[in-house]
Amino acid sequence: MTSQEVTTxxxxxxxxxxxxxEYAARLEHVSKSFATPxxxxxxxDDITIDVAPGEFVTLLGASGCGKSTLLNLVAGLDRPSTGxxxxxxxxxxxxxxxxxxxxxxxxxxxxxxxxxRGVPKDQRRGRTEELLELVRLQGSYGKRVHELSGGMRxxxxxxxxxxxxxxILLMDEPFAALDAITRDVLHDELTRIWGETGxxxxxxxxNVREAVRLAQRVILLSSRPGRIAREWTVDIPQPxxxxxxxxxxxxxxxxxxxRGEIRRHxxx
Amino acid sequence: MASSETRTTxxxxxxxxxxxxxxxSVEAGLDALDLVVTSRPTFRQxxxxxxxxxxxxxxxxxVVWVILxxxxxxxxxxxxxxxxxxxxxxxWLKGDLLGYIWTSxxxxxxxxxxxxxxxxxxxxxxxxxxxxxxxxxxxxxxxQSLPSxxxxxxxxxxxxxxxxxxxxxxxxxxxxxxxxxxxxxVDQVPPLFLRAGRTMGATGVKGIWHVTLxxxxxxxxxxxxxxxxxxWRSLMAAEIIANFPDLGVGLGQLLENGRTASDMAMVFEAxxxxxxxxxxxxxxxxxxVERWVLRSRGLLVKS
Numbered sequence: 001m002t003s004q005e006v007t008t009x010x011x012x013x014x015x016x017x018x019x020x021x022e023y024a025a026r027l028e029h030v031s032k033s034f035a036t037p038x039x040x041x042x043x044x045d046d047i048t049i050d051v052a053p054g055e056f057v058t059l060l061g062a063s064g065c066g067k068s069t070l071l072n073l074v075a076g077l078d079r080p081s082t083g084x085x086x087x088x089x090x091x092x093x094x095x096x097x098x099x100x101x102x103x104x105x106x107x108x109x110x111x112x113x114x115x116x117r118g119v120p121k122d123q124r125r126g127r128t129e130e131l132l133e134l135v136r137l138q139g140s141y142g143k144r145v146h147e148l149s150g151g152m153r154x155x156x157x158x159x160x161x162x163x164x165x166x167x168i169l170l171m172d173e174p175f176a177a178l179d180a181i182t183r184d185v186l187h188d189e190l191t192r193i194w195g196e197t198g199x200x201x202x203x204x205x206x207n208v209r210e211a212v213r214l215a216q217r218v219i220l221l222s223s224r225p226g227r228i229a230r231e232w233t234v235d236i237p238q239p240x241x242x243x244x245x246x247x248x249x250x251x252x253x254x255x256x257x258x259r260g261e262i263r264r265h266x267x268x
Numbered sequence: 269m270a271s272s273e274t275r276t277t278x279x280x281x282x283x284x285x286x287x288x289x290x291x292x293s294v295e296a297g298l299d300a301l302d303l304v305v306t307s308r309p310t311f312r313q314x315x316x317x318x319x320x321x322x323x324x325x326x327x328x329x330x331v332v333w334v335i336l337x338x339x340x341x342x343x344x345x346x347x348x349x350x351x352x353x354x355x356x357x358x359x360w361l362k363g364d365l366l367g368y369i370w371t372s373x374x375x376x377x378x379x380x381x382x383x384x385x386x387x388x389x390x391x392x393x394x395x396x397x398x399x400x401x402x403x404x405x406x407x408x409x410x411x412q413s414l415p416s417x418x419x420x421x422x423x424x425x426x427x428x429x430x431x432x433x434x435x436x437x438x439x440x441x442x443x444x445x446x447x448x449x450x451x452x453x454v455d456q457v458p459p460l461f462l463r464a465g466r467t468m469g470a471t472g473v474k475g476i477w478h479v480t481l482x483x484x485x486x487x488x489x490x491x492x493x494x495x496x497x498x499x500w501r502s503l504m505a506a507e508i509i510a511n512f513p514d515l516g517v518g519l520g521q522l523l524e525n526g527r528t529a530s531d532m533a534m535v536f537e538a539x540x541x542x543x544x545x546x547x548x549x550x551x552x553x554x555x556x557v558e559r560w561v562l563r564s565r566g567l568l569v570k571s
Contacts, residue, residue, distance in 0.1 A: 075467055099464035102565040103482045112478060116469040136295055146566025149302025164468060182298060188291045
């Protein structure tokens with residue numbers, strides 16, 4: 001199959017979710033290059049990842065590994081140069097910045113996602129209250145975005161993403177801009193919500209401990225171009241804490257490999 | 269090593285189960301700590317900070333005027349405050365005062381309304397269509413620096429001395445401001461909002477309606493405000509130049525009538541009214557809208 005065919009297939013597949021899908025997202029030999037003044041620059045090189053339904057996968061990498069580019073491709077905001085990406089429905093996406101619309105209240109932000117998905121008007125309010133309750137922000141329906149703290153904003157953003165009823169949630173360093181205390185709490189929340197909803201999560205981060213704290217599988221990307229360097233399965237039982245010894249131990253191991261990858265660039 | 273690992277894992281499970289129970293209260297505590305307290309200023313604060321200073325400024329102007337009048341001692345150059353006040357009283361008693369104001373204000377607002385209907389789609393097209401933007405974008409911003417009084421002579425030649433000519437001048441003054449405001453509003457929409465909108469399915473017309481337009485609202489409202497200022501100025505220029513009895517007496521004509529009658533008190537009356545109406549419309553109509561838009565987005569800096 002040529003890459004052209006594969007790409008076309010990828011765009012059509014989202015609609016034809018037929019029998020039982022054995023993956024939430026499937027990336028096959030995905031490469032992406034951008035045109036620069038110095039010629040084509042390869043950002044992602046031959047990435048193959050399967051995310052199973054209900055699986056929590058983190059993509060870990062230093063700057064320049066193309067993490068965000070990869071998420072954009074999976075979200076359908078951009079197309080791969082070669083290879084194919086198929087997802088079980090349209091993925092929901094969460095950013096480092098909350099990206100909530102400041103002209104709407106917290107509740108209306110969530111309702112907009114429901115509206116765009118075609119949820120009938122009379123069901124939206126009730127569903128929104130349910131989602132706010134899920135992220136423990138009941139009673140914040142009428143709050144303006146600027147009246148919420150950073151952590152609360154990211155929880156509303158999470159509720160908005162969940163409102164899309166996607167089978168897979170893409171998260172682009174969603175907690176990187178938060179203070180450490182809030183981040184720890186949101187790790188617990190995310191683990192709980194993931195457990196309650198049975199969503200698949202593809203979580204991008206440069207924080208090794210965060211990756212180990214959250215994921216069932218950690219995929220390490222090398223930088224320039226982004227390639228899959230190594231993969232770990234994390235079978236420490238949830239709920240974990242970021243201070244737990246097994247989390248720290250595995251983090252140490254992964255950090256060593258990550259630093260090895262980074263060191264190569266200094267020697268070139 | 270192996271045994272210690274097992275022990276850690278076990279204790280992790282226990283403590284974590286407890287943690288999940290605690291999380292709710294920790295989270296509630298964090299939320300309470302981070303809560304942004306917003307309170308509207310009291311009337312007293314508003315009075316001291318916003319209302320009192322302009323009253324003082326006005327009082328100073330009046331005092332200077334009262335002192336200068338006997339020094340100049342020439343009512344045809346500087347009429348006394350009481351003479352100007354007398355003009356107001358006469359116009360009021362004759363029942364003309366509100367007529368002057370209404371003639372101009374109704375023209376100005378109707379013209380502005382038409383400018384709104386033309387400027388908004390024009391701005392949207394310029395903002396979104398690259399070719400149109402390259403073609404007329406620079407002309408549109410250039411037109412803003414063209415004094416609208418320059419349009420009065422051609423408008424008189426094309427349309428004659430009538431109301432259509434007035435509206436034409438208003439449109440030429442206000443449309444570029446409104447369109448430009450919308451263009452800069454659209455330009456300043458953070459790309460992140462557009463990406464977030466697209467992942468939720470807000471593409472095409474839905475994207476414009478649910479994301480681009482509301483995000484561009486602050487720039488658009490600023491454009492409307494400026495558009496009104498331009499409308500009002502254009503109208504006054506048109507009324508002063510196109511003085512024709514059938515058109516009725518608006519504020520511009522009042523000013524011109526004062527000049528031809530060498531009645532400085534009437535000239536002052538007209539100037540004060542023009543200034544007053546311009547400020548009043550801005551304060552009553554546009555500023556509240558602008559403040560509401562900015563406050564609801566947390567963009568209004570509390571002083």
